[in-house]
Ligand code: 13P
Ligand code: 13P
Ligand code: MG
Ligand code: MG
Ligand code: MG
């Protein structure tokens with residue numbers, strides 16, 4: 501029997517500003533999902549201002565009914581958000597109506613269909629104030645770096661390595677890389693996470709899915725800045741896949757991600773428990789939550805709030821130190837994002853306004869030379 505795990509998330513209104521989700525919205529979401537005969541099980545939670553619908557079913561990936569159920573849930577939550585006048589009500593719902601598949605309509609989605617193993621531990625990562633490429637570094641470490649994942653060396657079922665499907669989010673292309681032999685080529689691309697994002701990872705021997713992430717780019721869909729594409733990621737663990745501890749280990753060293761304050765700043769990704777997933781300092785710093793589940797005939801047994809562990813206290817301290825350092829840079833790069841990433845902010849407007857005040861130095865020099873020649 502094949503089970504599909506579908507995680508769909510959206511920001512449909514923040515309490516207060518962009519910090520968290522009002523409990524009434526979560527209640528509404530639970531109410532809508534519990535009324536559906538399509539699901540085997542579900543778990544509704546929030547990280548920052550994003551609602552996450554974790555659902556299991558037997559309908560496979562890209563199922564229109566499941567996608568519509570999520571869409572309808574977010575629409576119902578938006579009603580509540582509007583009533584409470586929450587900030588940015590309906591923010592991530594970019595289409596006026598559902599049209600067959602939720603992709604491209606605003607919400608983020610990650611789905612995997614699995615033949616449930618004798619034991620099927622999965623970890624679901626959910627982040628706020630960042631973007632899909634934020635998973636590149638940790639996914640690389642988990643599935644390609646033996647200094648993180650000793651299983652790549654000593655587990656005979658993992659020694660063959662993994663295949664990475666990388667998406668070009670600007671040109672909408674994909675390419676497959678095999679680890680370990682293609683890692684130098686792959687790093688050229690995934691080291692640029694604003695453009696290239698790891699979409700899926702497969703076990704090389706079995707061809708089975710190992711991880712999947714959401715890779716929507718809201719700004720590209722909307723054509724204007726409407727918040728970040730706060731991403732989710734599902735990872736299978738143990739028995740041929742990385743151990744749960746290997747899957748969590750990269751987050752012990754907070755890496756810099758894009759998406760802090762107005763989606764325009766870089767900052768450390770802080771691993772936190774659900775109760776601390778309410779980013780407030782400068783609307784951040786960016787947060788990541790990891791919920792672990794055991795699948796049992798599609799039932800979601802758990803969750804275990806995996807970063808709710810004092811062993812991650814030092815990572816949180818480090819993230820705060822990095823946050824202090826980055827904040828001191830104020831509006832300067834690399835705290836503020838590179839110009840290319842500022843396209844959907846006021847940058848083009850300011851450029852347009854000042855374009856006549858820019859003096860073209862090459863042209864000025866040529867004109868001067870022309871004048872001197874004419875005078876001689
Ligand atoms: P236990 O002996 O606690 O089950 O640990 C097994 C293991 O491999 C941990 O990585
Ligand atoms: P969200 O994408 O989480 O809504 O954040 C938007 C923002 O601009 C925060 O400063
Ligand atoms: Mg928001
Ligand atoms: Mg958000
Ligand atoms: Mg967002």
Ligand code: MG
Pocket residue numbers: none
């Ligand atoms: Mg054990």
